[in-house]
Structures are given as structure tokens and as C-alpha cells.
Amino acid sequence: MSDITLWLPESRTVIHQALGKGAEEAAELTKILARCLIQGLDASDQKTGVPNLSALADELADMEATIEWLFELLPLDVDTHNSRAGRKLDGFRRWKAMLEAHAHG
Template sequence: MSITLWKPEPDVIIHQALGKACEEANELAAILARCLIQGLDQSEPVSGKPNRQALFEEISDLDAAVQWLRELVNDEYDEARADRKLNGFRRWQRMLDDDMRAPTPQSPPIELDGVERQLGGDGVWRSCSGCHELNEGVPTGAYSSIMKCHLGLGCHECGGIGAVWDTTDYAAMAEFMASVIPSPQDEAIGPQPCGIADPSARDCSNMKEVGGGMDGERYRCDVCGKGYYLDYEEMK
């Protein structure tokens, strides 16, 4: 640590002006803190003096102290710097105004706090099918910005909240349906031969039962016409 021989300002008048500016700045800081804590339009609890009045009194006192100091030290006030600073404050004010006008995100009500976490993060809220109705495809219930869906009137299915937690994997469902439902192209082509030389009912999906009796069942392929007889005796 460097130690320097510091001595007080030798000019008594300037020394006192510096001290007075410091004192007034501290008094202004004190009333600024009170306004932050109590509110600008509140009053000092003991004296009843309005904070707004006290604030502008201290601003006036500091202005006077600074003006006296400037007169004593050959004023080198930087007007351009002050203008830049003021313009910066005004830009900041506009940013704050824009931010305050922006919609505030809603927090979930305490009743729903933690529900999504407990149910699992892979689901979504859906309108309850037990108490929410559509009118020609248009939802009739109120829209919840928290659940991101329209709400029903409440029933035992949803526990009265009008929505249910849905964990269905609709992508997987679509893939499954595509795999089991024939496409228009497949339907146009029609059923294809299985290609098995001696197919059974288990081997060929085109086999249809065409008869039988007490001893067995008879099948025939709708595509190639091959037949198959299921003999009950052979199954014993």
C-alpha cells in the first residue's frame, strides 16, 4: 500500500466551500434515501414535514453550495458533459416507460404452483372433455393464459378446474396410425399376394374362412385362390 503525504486544502475559503458542498451533498443523500424508503409523497414521522418539500430544500441547498464553490475555483463547468448525462437519463426514462407498458407475465396461482412439476414436464393442459364444449368447432370456455387452453365449467373428470393434464405423445400416435391405416395408394393397389407356396391362415392375411364343420375349418385366399384346411385332429 502506498502512503502519501496528504494535507488539507490550504486555502481556507476553498477548504470551507468544499466541506460545505460535501455536507449539503450528504444531507441530500439522506433525504433521497428517506424518499426511497418511505415514499416521495409521505412525511417525516416525527416532524410531519413532507418528504417532497424536504427533498427540494436540500436540492436548493446543494445547488447553492455548488454555485459558491464554482465561483471560488474559477468555474470549469462542463456544459456538454452535463447535457450528455441528462440526455442519457431521458433515454433511460423512455426505456423504463416502455418496459412498464409491456405485459407482465402471470404467475400461476398458488393452487397450481408445482402441479406441472409433479405431473411431469412432458405434458400440456387441455380443455376438459367432460365439461368444456365447442360451438361449431369454436371453444366456448374462458381462455387461461396460465394453462394455455380454454376452460370448462368444472366436473369430476378435471377436479373442478376445467382442464386436464395431457401427457399423450401425439407424434407417436400419428406414427402408429400411419403404420396401421392403409394409405390411399395402398387401397388403390389392393391386397397383394403373400407369395407363400402353401400358406396357412396364420401366414396369409388374405385368408378368409369359407366353411368347415365339426372336424375342421376351411379357408381360401381372396387374392390367389389358394385353399387351406385346418384339421382339428391334426391339432390334437
């Protein structure tokens, strides 16, 4: 039995494009997150002069819009998404408290 299978692209045009935009915007968000890590939030793009923090806000907004669009288009369970996101955010907040306690401990 072959481990090679036939893959075909998503056939629904709008969903195909929305998935592609999701990947593109995720990559743009990844790029500015990396720049903020290696240059700092207070630095600016040397070519455009745009502050890293402003660029991060733009890409977070783009990602947020893309996520909302995907939830509009795809048959996803919004309640499951919301409860998962809530648990994730709660975990981030508890982690923040742990990191702060560690830094001051």
C-alpha cells in the same frame, strides 16, 4: 517504498470550507433521497411533520447552490461542465423513455 504519504488539508480557507459544505450538503441530499426511497415521496418526517417531497426540494436547492458556489470559487471549465451536464440529462431522458417503454411493453 512506502504506500503511506503525507496528506495535508486544503490550505485555502474559503475553498476548504466550500468543499466541506459540498460534502455536507451531498450527505444531506443522500439522506433525504434514501428516506424518499424507503418511506415514499408522500410520507412525512415523523418528528417535524415536514413532507419528504418538501425536504427533497430543500436539499436539491442546497446542493444546487453549493455546486454554483464551487463553480464560482474553483478554476473549473464551465463549458465542459455544461456540455457534460447536458449529455447526462439527455441520457436520463432516454433512460426514462426506455423504462416507460419497458413498463408498458
